[in-house]
Amino acid sequence: MARKMKTMDGNQAAAHASYAYTEVAAIYPITPSSVMPEHVDEWATEGRKNIFGQTVQVTEMQSEAGAAGAVHGSLAAGALTTTFTASQGLLLMIPNIYKVAGEQLPGVFNVSARAIASHALSIFGDHSDVYACRQTGAAMLCESSVQEVMDLTPVAHCAALKGKLPFINFFDGFRTSHEIQKIEAWDYEDLKELVDMDAIDAFRNHALNPNHPCQRGSAQNPDVFFQAREACNPFYDAMPAIVQEYMDKVNAKIGTDYKLFNYYGAPDAEKVIIAMGSVCDTIEETIDHLLAAGEKVGVVKVRLYRPFSAKAFIDAIPDTVKTINVLDRTKEPGAQGEPLFLDVVSALKGTKFDAVPIHSGRYGLGSKDTTPAQIVAVFNNTDRARFTIGIVDDVTNLSLDEGEAISTTPEGTINCKFWGLGADGTVGANKNSIKIIGDNTDMYAQAYFDYDSKKSGGVTMSHLRFGKKPIKSTYLIRHANFVACHNPSYVNKYNMVQELVDGGTFLLNCPWDMEGLEKHLPGQVKAFIANHNIKFYTIDGIKIGKEVGLGGRRINTILQSAFFKLASIIPEEEAIDLMKKAAKATYGRKGDKIVQMNYDAIDAGAKQVHEVAIPDSWKSCEDEGLFTPEVKGGRKDVVDFVKNIQAKVNAQEGNSLPVSAFTDYADGSTPSGSSAYEKRGIAVDIPVWIEENCIQCNRCAYVCPHAVIRPVALTEDELKRAPEGTKAIDMVGVPGMKFAITVSAYDCTGCGSCTDVCPGKKGQKALELQNLEANIDVSQEKFDFGRTIEVKPEVVAKFKPETVKGSQFKQPLLEFSGACAGCGETPYAKLITQLFGDRMYIANATGCSSIWGNSSPSTPYTVNEKGQGPAWSNSLFEDNAEFGYGMLLAQKAIRKRLKEEVESVLAADAASAEVKAACQEYLDTFDNGASNGDATDKLVAALEGCDCDTCKDIVKNKDFLAKKSQWIFGGDGWAYDIGFGGVDHVLASGEDINIMVFDTEVYSNTGGQSSKATKTGATAQFAAGGKETKKKDLAGIAMSYGYVYVAQIAMGADYNQTVKAIAEAEAYPGPSIIIAYAPCINHGIKKGMMKVQEEEKLAVECGYWNNFRFNPAAEGAKFSLDSKEPTGDYQAFLDGEVRYNALKRANPEKAEKLFAKNEAEAMERYAYLKKLVTLYGED
Secondary structure (H helix, E strand, O other): OOOEEEEEEHHHHHHHHHHHOOOEEEEOOOOOOOHHHHHHHHHHHHOOOOOOOOOOEEEEOOOHHHHHHHHHHHHHOOOOEEEEEOHHHHHHHHHHHHHHHHOOOOOEEEEEEOOOOOOOOOOOOOOHHHHOOOOOOOEEEEOOOHHHHHHHHHHHHHHHHHHOOOEEEEEEOOOOOOOEEEEEEOOHHHHHHHOOHHHHHHHHHHOOOOOOOOOOOOOOOOOOHHHHHHOOHHHHHHHHHHHHHHHHHHHHHHOOOOOOEEEEEOOOOOEEEEEOOOHHHHHHHHHHHHHHOOOOEEEEEEOEEEOOOHHHHHHHOOOOOOEEEEEEOOOOOOOOOOHHHHHHHHHHOOOOOOOOOEEEEEOOHHHOOOOHHHHHHHHOOOOOOEEEOOOOOOOOOOEOOOOOOOOOOOOOOEEEEEEEEOOOOHHHHHHHHHHHHHHHOOOEEEEEEEEOOOOOOOEEEEEEEEEOOOOOOOOOOOOEEEEEEOOHHHOOOOOOHHHEEEEEEEEEEOOOOHHHHHHHOOHHHHHHHHHOOOEEEEEOHHHHHHHHOOOOOOOHHHHHHHHHHHHOOOOHHHHHHHHHHHHHHHHHHHOHHHHHHHHHHHHHHHHOOEEOOOOHHHHHOOOOOOOOOOOOOOOHHHHHHHHHHHHHHHOOOHHHOOHHHHHHHOOOOOOOOHHHHOOOOOOOEEEEEOHHHOOOOOHHHHHOOOOOEEEEEEOHHHHHOOOOOOOOEEOOOOOOOEEEEEEOOOOOOOOOHHHHHOOOEOOEOOEEEEEHHHHHHHHHHHHHHHHHOOOOHHHHHHHOOOOHHHHOOOOOOEOOOOOOOOOOOHHHHHHHHHHHHHHEEEEEOOOHHHHOOOEOOEOOEOOOOOOOOOEEEOOOOOOHHHHHHHHHHHHHHHHHHHHHHHHHHHHOOOOOHHHHHHHHHHHHOOOOHHHHHHHHHHHHHHHOOOOOHHHHHHHHOHHHOOOOEEEEEEEHHHHHHHOHHHHHHHHHOOOOOEEEEEEOOEEOOOOOEEOOOOOOOOOEEOEOOOOOOOOOOHHHHHHOOOOOEEEEEOOOOOHHHHHHHHHHHHHOOOOEEEEEEOOOHHHOEOOOHHHHHHHHHHHHHOOOOOOEEEOOOOOOOOEEEOOOOOOOOHHHHHHOEHHHHHHHHHOHHHHHHHHHHHHHHHHHHHHHHHHHHHHOOOO
């Protein structure tokens, strides 16, 4: 049956083919593989049938280890079972993969290969995860492109059944998983014909069944284990032929020539590369270029990596080869070479190629781009036994010199590059654009998206190619026919225009007329445009966005429409119609109003593009250089980091940094406080203070997600030194003190949370959002001055640090993070740092809070004037509670020894009265974090002059003396699911440790998948049809111990309760857990993220969320129900979020049923909490 052309990415291709052969899918989210099971879940919900005429049964587990266990059990019971994973998730599956392979079960593990966290986390692609599985006994099949994923995934499923071994079916994370290509897709009838139905019957007949039982999983002794283990050898010997058999069947159906090892290049090649994965397409493209120049080069593409067939491998290599270079996309420190290299050496030893030099190369770690010029360098390598490409290694000198860039993209290919701002919709719009081009023209199309790991507000770069010939360019665009800049602040930060070919087109989203362009465009940009015949267009997407109701941020469909008008790929009217259909498909779940706004935006975008006439004067403009934030003072360690690392990375020049730049950071440590130097200037509008309307409540600072708005208490003398125009008013309650609100304009994201919560006076707000450009310099100057004003202890004491107002006069030690505008999580974390940051340890689970908490090169946790601040670290996702517990154990052990030394000093006759008094105060406050710090300072001061060895040791270890505040941060996916066992153990320990759960009710960081915190009826990834079960009662489980402090908080609902609960939890001399409601961008709040605090308030008012505190140490009543009886409209609250109202549109009857259940559960929950008030009432 002829296959249809469809435009999709590698994840969708794998899901499409796997779905056909899958009955059960046991899943767990992890980037970049989550999209595969999301497709499977959506298709099952829509009723898509596999080849057996069934929908796939999709089950989300609590972790990857759990998913692997479920896969094992499902296979053992006779169902065709699949899972999808990557990176740490795959590593968690390894124990079960051993079992599945040992029991000869035909499961398929689809893997979008990704880096393993080592010195740092990388969510991007390489082969370190799959190589870690090469010893498990699973067969391993690799695909190099989106088309190959579609073509060969069925081979993994069919060969697993016939060969009775599980398969790890893998392809490159991001470069293949997220690359969109126009490909031929399988029809399920063809896939049904491929599979051996007798093999399926044999599998089912061999499954565990009480009707013909057997026992599996025995324990064997030394006398027989070895022999039994060797009995599987024939199955591995047979597997390569079985895989080739199914490749041949695929070849017969679609006209391909897939082999276990495919050779591409000159038949008489003298230089050959051995590689697998997406780099093979780049190598092929480079080979075409070199063959045209008369070079004798080739590549052997590894498809079946395990079992490794030496015979098939040798057959693929030309006899004429004189040099072999092996490329591995991993690093195994301390090894003689990387895994594929070692396999090649082993396979060729003692063969006709025994004398051929074989070199070991590393490339592409963490999705490092691999270009044709680098491949040329590899072909030219004839003497470097070990080497790297794509980097400059000036430490161990392993890197190959890269020659001039070469163009190998097929002639006639159109290259387009779009610079966007994270969460402005640029990436989504470009995904739609490439699908429109791919599905509605005869052109081939490719799209790839390059971005950092900031939650939003980071730079995104969309790379689109299309043309009449297949596109195999698996690397970034560096010479474009069309460049669009969707954020005007980028024009002096990045070299964008310079990437255009002569006569190319540049589209700039900006509000500037000709006078504004003259003012804002750097000289080098003007000169390049004028001297290279660049066609220059502008459009004011921000203005249009506001006019159509989308706001100034969501300018994606506007710019998309402008692109199609200028590119002229499709007739304008047809393009507009197709864009509207795509908008309907993309935004339909958000409601008709949002869809119509996007329709209006598309119409306006096509009409309001303005062509700029280029003045001759631009030809002679001088190069003004790129803007880099001024580094004004600061600690040497952070200034060095900013100048040497951060500035270059933020200018998109990180690829040019040599290895030597990182020698001081080889263990992954980076200095605190570097985010203060970024000064991104990404807001459209910023808050401006109107002092006459201010009541000095400090709520604006309290709720600010990025700590950009701060109250300043200053004296008359300090005010006189302030920048001209600084406004201040008399501070209420502190005579002689002045009060001002300052805003860091360059760090603001313009979310509007501050203006939303401002009570103002007589209906007039004390903050209003105004244009960034008009206010940026004045606002920033005042903020910078405010940072030089010391915190006034008397002001903090007057208003008390454990209050809303008082806490905000303390320095936030979390500032300017990469969190989304309006983030619901960061206000809580920021507040905790204001209360305890100078003595905090933080163990942070992988997730949103770790990404906004420490995403290179930005470190938003910072220090006070003494250099003290949160000591922050991330281990993994699954082990965070244990990681934090380990930190506490280390402190306990060291402090226990030091305490004994202090006690010995106290008992010494030679100790002075001053020393004895200091020792006694230290010991008296030993377990009190709030007071032990001062006592420690006095002790160190008293002992510093002492000459005894014990005193010297105490002083030497002074950093460990004081009682610290141990915190464990993480989201609900961690606390409710994958890390719950650890959370439970830590709470049960009875130790003085604090857990903060940012409860967004979904896996926010991986794209909004359902967790056990997700409530009934909510739609989420892996719960496309609405979650059927109620939310887990994590607080109730914690309270059941009786000795754990437990609180639920929602800042916007009760500012005072939030700070009170946090202060109580930290003061409690035992384990505590705080569960904080944190609205998220994934919720699709209709009112927008500026209304996060209001959303929290509404959630509590209607009874959706409950605020309470359980304090075992409280005198009298130990349980306080801080939420009032529900009065709000519960169903209206649900309807205000897309995660709920999407189900209402898709399946009204089911929505009505589940939403009613949701509300009933909430009312039952409140009734239960009221009973706790009685249960834990005063004795």
